[in-house]
Amino acid sequence: MSNLEITIEFGGGAELLFDNKKAHNVSLPIKNKQWIIGDLLLWIKENLLKDRPELFLQDDSVRPGILVLVNDADWELMDTVNYVIQPKDKILFISTLHGG
């Protein structure tokens, strides 16, 4: 079985925490259980996030004020951290916390 290929994107200033890189094509290793966004957040923390994880994560979710869209739809419509990631999903994190 092949890995789970998805796209992760950052916007609204969240990209500043990821070397200013907005789009990341990632390949998630297959594991026993399905990948949910909650797992992905931990994976991002281990693999993409350079420093200051508290600016991106809080408890078991994203920091309040960071919006998450799965294939251009609000993750609040999809059970947030419990959404089961599908191949080729585009998961976008937009910060609302940055000013102009």
Added chain:
Amino acid sequence: MPLCSANCGSNAILKRPKTGDALCKECFFEAFENEVHFTITKARLFEPGKTVAIAASGGKDSTVLAYVLKLLNEKFKYNLKLVLLSIDEGITGYRDDSLDTVKKNRDDYEMPLKIMSYKDLYGWTMDEIVAEIGRKNNCTFCGVFRRQALDRGANLLKVDYLATGHNADDIAETVLMNILRGDLARLNRCTSIITDSGDGIPRVKPLKYTYEKEIVMYAYFRKLIYFSTECVFAPNAYRGHARVLLKDLEKIDPSVIMNIIQSGESLKVNETANMPTLTKCSRCNYVSSQTVCKACVLLEGLNKGLPRLGIGKSSKVKRILEENEKKNCDSTSCCRTNNCKKDIEGVEKCTDKLSSVNLIK
């Protein structure tokens, strides 16, 4: 994927924080725009035929405000003339980039743009101020100067209104902050949708009831280009305690935002409470609760090599200013206090000097 709550048959793309409704893209646009329109008409924010300056930073709120005002102005025939007003604080690597975004807004939305710089208004850029005072209290300077700069810009442009992009989250945060600080005067007026700085140009907040989440989602789905970064001098300045508290509460229940705004609107300050009376700054004539406004105090500190002058208690500032003036009076170079008004020439000299620094060239 849930369907749109408006029963249009499309897939929902957003859960609204205000109502919990799931809406599709088109129904969201319509609801968002209609609500801003409702806010504008209910509060009678604008009179037809007038000119509105939109305070534009290039950030999400002002970009959405400019876009929506243009759209509503055409759709509902407000008959308003819209212009963009930007402030250049003189922060290399921050404002110069965001001003490019504002210039793009100018072209996209076909609105005239006026940029006022701190350098022109005050004689100092923020880069220069930071070089002088370090990175500890620089936000005080920037905030005080920006408010006046917008008012002065609005005056110069001879507009009838100044519209700012303050959203519901901003207002709720301000209410909380004013409670935490015990600032009754500001608590009393911070929820007003129209405020007057004493110069006859009302400041209006058409996005007062619009959630930050919806502003960002609207900008995303409308593909509006905005600038988002942290100010180079204040990384994480947004992490004020009030903001963190509010965002945590909002996560539990988004209606806290509206509840806080409503509480702020309904509050009536006890008549026996000690409230500052607003007067005009004796130097620049700007509305102020002190004889000399905060901007003039900060400026005097900078110009006299006492940059920390305006930081801290106003009573202390008053004492230092008086001492300074006494010294100056003795040397007859500049005089402003009541007890030496006889030195009329000195007074005039002084006023001229200050206004040349302070006022728009």
